[in-house]
Amino acid sequence: MELIRWNSVDPVAHRKQIRERYDELRKAGLKINMARGLPSPEQLDLVDELLAMPGRTDYLAADRTDCRNYGNPQGLAELRGLFSGMLGIAPNQVVIGENSSLSLMHECVTYALLKGVGDSSPPWVKTADAAFLCPVPGYDRHFAICQELGIRMIPVPMLDDGPDMDQVESLAGKDPAVKGIWCVPKYSNPTGIVYADRVVERFAAMNTAAADFRIFWDNAYAVHDLTEDPPQLANIVDACLRHGHADRPFVFASTSKITFAGAGIAVFASSEGNVAWFMKRRQYRTIGPDKVNQLRHIRLFRDEAGLRALMAHHRAILAPKFTKVHEVFEALLGGSGVAKWTQPKGGYFISLDVPDGCARRVVELARQLGITLTPAGAPFPFGQDPRDRNIRIAPTFISVEDLAKAAEAVAVCTLVAVDESVSKERCL
Numbered sequence: 001m002e003l004i005r006w007n008s009v010d011p012v013a014h015r016k017q018i019r020e021r022y023d024e025l026r027k028a029g030l031k032i033n034m035a036r037g038l039p040s041p042e043q044l045d046l047v048d049e050l051l052a053m054p055g056r057t058d059y060l061a062a063d064r065t066d067c068r069n070y071g072n073p074q075g076l077a078e079l080r081g082l083f084s085g086m087l088g089i090a091p092n093q094v095v096i097g098e099n100s101s102l103s104l105m106h107e108c109v110t111y112a113l114l115k116g117v118g119d120s121s122p123p124w125v126k127t128a129d130a131a132f133l134c135p136v137p138g139y140d141r142h143f144a145i146c147q148e149l150g151i152r153m154i155p156v157p158m159l160d161d162g163p164d165m166d167q168v169e170s171l172a173g174k175d176p177a178v179k180g181i182w183c184v185p186k187y188s189n190p191t192g193i194v195y196a197d198r199v200v201e202r203f204a205a206m207n208t209a210a211a212d213f214r215i216f217w218d219n220a221y222a223v224h225d226l227t228e229d230p231p232q233l234a235n236i237v238d239a240c241l242r243h244g245h246a247d248r249p250f251v252f253a254s255t256s257k258i259t260f261a262g263a264g265i266a267v268f269a270s271s272e273g274n275v276a277w278f279m280k281r282r283q284y285r286t287i288g289p290d291k292v293n294q295l296r297h298i299r300l301f302r303d304e305a306g307l308r309a310l311m312a313h314h315r316a317i318l319a320p321k322f323t324k325v326h327e328v329f330e331a332l333l334g335g336s337g338v339a340k341w342t343q344p345k346g347g348y349f350i351s352l353d354v355p356d357g358c359a360r361r362v363v364e365l366a367r368q369l370g371i372t373l374t375p376a377g378a379p380f381p382f383g384q385d386p387r388d389r390n391i392r393i394a395p396t397f398i399s400v401e402d403l404a405k406a407a408e409a410v411a412v413c414t415l416v417a418v419d420e421s422v423s424k425e426r427c428l
């Protein structure tokens, strides 16, 4: 790859060079989709034996439960034990759901709206302007749940160690209509940051004006490390219990990016009281989860060590992809001051910040080159990035070769967009 670097010394030559490269890329007829964080086919191949499991004669769980039949609404004990180890939450406080943690989150919000949380909280719909705090940039589908169900969204800036806790404490502490917050505490989507211990502690300790405030702790990337020495996330359930707020956190996780996305296992975990509440509510929704899939998964993992060994294979596939994007960005944008991007130690995304007012333009320029990116603004409530500067990069699905091309295209589009905006300013 010939390097086209930001060149502020000779802007005319710089403009010519980046335009020429942009035109070359257009002629290359690229067609690469990086819009969403999907596992790659190689990752799915790691567990394709699932397709033949558990096998015709293997349908009894360790406790002799016949997995072909209804029953066992909280899920197989052996699988709850495995997730208990992974999340650091007691097995009786773990519920195995169906295939999607997002649907468990949707379910919890819906129950909260219609029935309230716990035994004594009124339905949240009775609070006319019920609101969630939304750390931004964040996960678009969390915000979409609020939008769909009519919950007000209050953006809170994401810092390097978690959400801005001064703002969280102030907003949740004063306003009883603030009922919850969305959190992706480990390898946050899309910035990749991990909440610091002191942030977790403040979440557990803080005073909330709403007694029925809930933290939606979406630990989607709990074991999705890109390094051999991963950062550790403090245990929110333990911390909340210690501070006398045992019912505050709702923890979610899934194997969507461990086994098959959309055909994995989802988990809800919380205090004993919240688990009782959740099971009481969902008894009207389902007679029992898919235990054959649960059995399949326990046969595959065997135990927590087996799950972690599988994640090492994921890491071997994914780490070079994240490295490639960083190398290309560094080569083309490094030191330019026009863009900054995160270098996560895990998870599925890189967050790229371009100059204010340029993100939509970069995404559009990339589209014209045949590169599909997540729409600019998606990681913000209503898809509106007030500074129009954030772009979510999803490097997991495509090959390293395609990533090199796509990352170069994104960098060149960034240089073109910045150059356009600088020339516009000059014309004014």
Ligand SMILES: Cc1ncc(COP(=O)(O)O)c(C=O)c1O
Residues within 6 Å of the ligand: 037, 099, 100, 101, 102, 103, 139, 184, 189, 218, 220, 253, 254, 255, 256, 261, 262, 266
């Ligand atoms: C933060 C986060 N939570 C939840 C999900 C969806 O998980 P599931 O497939 O278990 O619904 C994703 C998927 O990208 C995600 O990034």
